[in-house]
Amino acid sequence: DAGVIQSPRHEVTEMGQEVTLRCKPISGHNSLFWYRQTMMRGLELLIYFNNNVPIDDSGMPEDRFSAKMPNASFSTLKIQPSEPRDSAVYFCASSPDRNSPLHFGNGTRLTVT
């Protein structure tokens, strides 16, 4: 089992550019979560999917953020346009169902200059 795979591991971009983060969940897991981690705010839930359907996106900070899950093995989080305050580590996590412990990927460290 390769675990949750995220790419890229690091992303450095300029303000105003589009950023796309990718996630491959563990095979067979029906729930997928996107979290953002900063020193100030800790881990914050952005959005989660169940069976590829977005269930709650109330944590998405603004319309610049969007997430998709076109199939059970792939999800993307897009920021357009990016801003310096979006700099953080973005984690994807999956679980067999919404009540099981989360399995996290190793994150994407995003720096927006």
Place this chain on the structure above:
Amino acid sequence: EDQVTQSPEALRLQEGESSSLNCSYTVSGLRGLFWYRQDPGKGPEFLFTLYSAGEEKEKERLKATLTKKESFLHITAPKPEDSATYLCAVQRRGNTPLVFGKGTRLSVIA
């Protein structure tokens, strides 16, 4: 709104010096309290789930306990490899996502 507060923010221990980390929570209808360990540059790794007051779980040098308002992670005779950030999270009844605390950064010095 669900809230999780962890203390201390950082803790430095000598190898073998036992201590406890605290997680205070406010949640309407707790379904479960989760402990995770996070190493630098990695994602959080699941340790324990506690479901009811009085419950305890153990894994090697770690023991987690739960009351109606807080949870403790006891570390007995820690080793340098126990150095990590320990995160606490709560889940409300109703299949809601986890709400995390900011973590306690533990350093164990040989």
